[in-house]
Amino acid sequence: MNKKKRLNEIYKRLFSYFGRQYWWPGNSKFEIVLGAILTQNTNWINVEKAINNLKKGKALSAKKVFDMPIDKLALMIKPAGYFNLKAKRLKNFINLLFAEYAGRLSALFNQDLTALRQSLLSVNGIGEETADSIILYAAGLPVFVVDAYTKRVFSRHKFIAHSASYAETQKFFMENLSGNVRMFNEFHALIVRLGKEFCLKNKPRCGLCPIRRKV
DNA sequence: CACCAGGCAAGTA
DNA sequence: TACTTGCATGGT
Numbered sequence: 001m002n003k004k005k006r007l008n009e010i011y012k013r014l015f016s017y018f019g020r021q022y023w024w025p026g027n028s029k030f031e032i033v034l035g036a037i038l039t040q041n042t043n044w045i046n047v048e049k050a051i052n053n054l055k056k057g058k059a060l061s062a063k064k065v066f067d068m069p070i071d072k073l074a075l076m077i078k079p080a081g082y083f084n085l086k087a088k089r090l091k092n093f094i095n096l097l098f099a100e101y102a103g104r105l106s107a108l109f110n111q112d113l114t115a116l117r118q119s120l121l122s123v124n125g126i127g128e129e130t131a132d133s134i135i136l137y138a139a140g141l142p143v144f145v146v147d148a149y150t151k152r153v154f155s156r157h158k159f160i161a162h163s164a165s166y167a168e169t170q171k172f173f174m175e176n177l178s179g180n181v182r183m184f185n186e187f188h189a190l191i192v193r194l195g196k197e198f199c200l201k202n203k204p205r206c207g208l209c210p211i212r213r214k215v
Numbered sequence: 216c217a218c219c220a221g222g223c224a225a226g227t228a
Numbered sequence: 229t230a231c232t233t234g235c236a237t238g239g240t
Contacts, residue, residue: 040222081237127223
């Protein structure tokens with residue numbers, strides 16, 4: 001079986017096993033954008049605590065975050081880790097949103113995928129994965145999100161080179177998956193679900209744990 | 216105790 | 229271009 005068929009078969013099996021993942025968790029596009037920045041190298045449980053702090057403080061809106069002093073913002077998102085850094089990153093994004101898009105996500109998202117990606121990447125603190133997460137899960141445009149699990153699993157299973165870059169990995173998925181936004185959404189979520197639940201804890205042949213063991 | 220979690224940018228060679 | 233390091237809380 002060729003790579004393309006195998007890749008689509010893997011998606012089918014993951015979906016059959018785990019079912020729909022209902023990503024991105026969150027009740028608004030703004031919450032998704034914040035979550036995307038807050039979850040950088042951080043457990044989602046900790047991100048939820050940070051978002052709950054903002055909810056409890058009735059601060060979960062672009063305007064509220066824009067008006068909030070950065071020190072106060074940092075304190076509220078503390079459970080998400082790297083809180084000083086992430087407070088800056090949130091501010092960087094919000095400042096662009098107000099400077100260029102009148103504080104409206106709908107205005108930011110009202111451009112083609114390439115232009116939107118460039119806009120997001122221009123923010124200090126938004127890299128490729130965060131940008132693509134926002135594009136796919138908040139703007140609903142077709143881009144495949146690549147994360148550490150994706151590279152780890154699919155390089156160890158020889159779909160891509162171990163040295164594959166973000167762009168190369170993304171290209172492989174987007175050129176070989178038969179589906180579109182719906183499938184990109186579910187596939188990335190399923191890969192994360194797989195990583196969360198099925199790492200074999202450093203056993204040989206585990207394609208999920210971060211430590212590379214000889215097989 | 217060690218190690219990791221849905222990265223990113225800045226510094227170094 | 230290709231590493232290395234700082235950032236930080238909370239769970240296992």
